[in-house]
Amino acid sequence: MTLPMGRAMREVFGDTVTELANDDPRIVMLDGDLGSSTRGEVFQRAHPERFFQMGIAEQNMLGVAAGMASVGLIPYISTFVAFAVIRPLDQIRVLIAQPQLNVKITAGYSGLFTGRAGKTHQVVDDISIMRAMPNMVVVSPADDAETAQVLRWSAGYAGPVYIRLVRDATQHLFDSSYTFQFGAAVVLREGSDVTLISTGAETPRVVDAAEILATRGIQACVLHVPTIKPVDVSAIVQAAERSNFVVTIEEHTVIGGLGGAVAETLSEHRPTPMRRIGIPDVFGQSASNDDLLQTYGLSADRVADRVATLMTSA
Numbered sequence: 400m401t402l403p404m405g406r407a408m409r410e411v412f413g414d415t416v417t418e419l420a421n422d423d424p425r426i427v428m429l430d431g432d433l434g435s436s437t438r439g440e441v442f443q444r445a446h447p448e449r450f451f452q453m454g455i456a457e458q459n460m461l462g463v464a465a466g467m468a469s470v471g472l473i474p475y476i477s478t479f480v481a482f483a484v485i486r487p488l489d490q491i492r493v494l495i496a497q498p499q500l501n502v503k504i505t506a507g508y509s510g511l512f513t514g515r516a517g518k519t520h521q522v523v524d525d526i527s528i529m530r531a532m533p534n535m536v537v538v539s540p541a542d543d544a545e546t547a548q549v550l551r552w553s554a555g556y557a558g559p560v561y562i563r564l565v566r567d568a569t570q571h572l573f574d575s576s577y578t579f580q581f582g583a584a585v586v587l588r589e590g591s592d593v594t595l596i597s598t599g600a601e602t603p604r605v606v607d608a609a610e611i612l613a614t615r616g617i618q619a620c621v622l623h624v625p626t627i628k629p630v631d632v633s634a635i636v637q638a639a640e641r642s643n644f645v646v647t648i649e650e651h652t653v654i655g656g657l658g659g660a661v662a663e664t665l666s667e668h669r670p671t672p673m674r675r676i677g678i679p680d681v682f683g684q685s686a687s688n689d690d691l692l693q694t695y696g697l698s699a700d701r702v703a704d705r706v707a708t709l710m711t712s713a
Contacts, residue, residue, distance in 0.1 A: 401699070402603045405543040405571030408564040409507050413438030415550040416475050416505070417445045423554060427467060429453050429460050431478035436566075437507045439477030461487040461502070465494035468501045473554060479508040480522040480563070484529065495559050496534045503553050504529075507564045510600070510650040511683055511691040514566055521683030527655030529561045530628040537628040539563040539599035540579075542572040545625060548579035556581070563599055567688060570603035572623075582626045584634035590618035593710055594642045596635065598624045598657045601650040604692075607699035608648075612706060619706070630660045636669045645673035646706050650697055653677035674709045676702060 420426040420442065427449045434440040434452075443450040453460035457478060464474035476483050483506035484491070495502045506525070513520040530537045536558065540546040546564065553560045572587075587602070588609050597605040602623045609619040622638040624631065639645050645665065647658040658675030665671045678695050692698035696705055 401607050402570040402572060404568050407566070407568045408540070408543060408546045408600075409436070409438045409566060411543045411546045412505060412507065412550065412564055413441030415547045417442045419551065419554045420446050420449060423473070425471060425473045426475065426554065427451065427472050428475045428477055429464050431455060431457050431460055431482050433478050433482075437477045437479075442477075457482045458487040458490050461490040462494055464502045465490070465498075465500050468495075469498075473501055473503065475503045475505050478506065479513070479520060480506040480525050481508070481520050484525045484561070485522055488528070492532060496532050499534045499558050501557055502559050504559070504561045505550070505564060506561065508566045509563045510565055511678075511695065512566050512688050515685045515687070517685035518682040523650070523678045523683060524652045524655070525561075525563065526627055526651050526657065527659070530660065531655070534559060535628065536560045536626075537563070538581075538626050540625055541599060541602040541623055542569050544571065544573040544577060545579055549625065552579060552581055565600045569600045570607075572603045572606065579625065582629050582631060584622050584624040584626070584631040584638075586620065586634075586638065587623050588619065588621040589641070590620040591642050592618045593706060594620045594622065594638045594645045595648060595706065596622045596624060596638060596645060596657065596661055597648045598627060599650060601648055601697060604697065604699045605648050605702060608702035608706065611699060611703035615703075615707065617707065617710070624657060627657060627660060630664060632664050632668060635661055635664045639665055639669055639671040643671060644710065645671055646676060646709060647673065648676045648697070648702055651677055652680065654680060676705055
């Protein structure tokens with residue numbers, strides 16, 4: 400059964416950071432002229448005195464955020480991944496990560512779904528970049544419920560955090576009984592034929608793919624990894640032990656992202672046959688969300704087909 404749709408992560412971002420600021424006067428938001436897209440405008444209306452319009456000057460925006468954090472404020476960044484990670488990378492590295500300042504890089508419009516903006520705005524190597532940076536925490540929530548919990552957690556975490564958010568509504572995966580735990584992966588489905596490991600908005604599609612595989616007689620364990628750095632080594636090892644064959648699936652390049660993190664973990668702690676499904680070594684394209692998922696083999700049905708094929712050739 401296909402999971403139902405939830406709220407867009409950008410809507411959750413605007414509402415949740417605004418609610419956090421209601422209770423914590425240290426929280427501020429810096430916007431790169433994209434508040435109407437990221438929903439940072441919700442924060443602006445509620446707390447205009449703590450909303451700073453930085454314009455299309457992202458290197459300066461991250462530098463100002465570092466300065467604010469150095470005097471005890473908690474800055475949240477409102478812009479796209481292309482402008483929150485790629486353009487100001489030197490400022491992130493030198494001004495935020497090295498001194499371990501308390502800046503929350505809450506980047507929207509990650510991965511393939513950027514509203515047909517095409518390859519200039521599509522960033523599919525951000526996890527690779529940010530998880531390789533010392534002192535940087537990397538979290539990729541799966542749905543609206545987990546996004547809200549991750550944002551609330553981030554306000555109490557002292558240090559730089561990169562939170563990967565997508566533009567559009569995602570499938571609703573978690574109910575009120577779920578609690579995000581920093582650094583912990585969570586088993587969403589038990590199975591002994593193959594272990595599927597995913598992160599972010601791809602995880603609900605992987606859950607659907609596991610249901611498709613079940614109709615074909617293949618029982619898949621599904622492990623969701625919201626915290627990519629630091630990664631949950633023990634959970635990955637235990638998940639691999641369930642089936643002795645691992646497939647990682649991510650809406651991100653297969654180079655250095657979740658698949659890389661899992662490969663590193665297993666090679667050091669439990670050598671296990673594994674394969675990676677994700678975006679190959681290419682730039683993105685401009686198309687509808689469904690077309691992009693089909694093109695890169697990341698829809699639930701395409702993932703199920705690819706996993707079944709990989710199992711026959713393993």
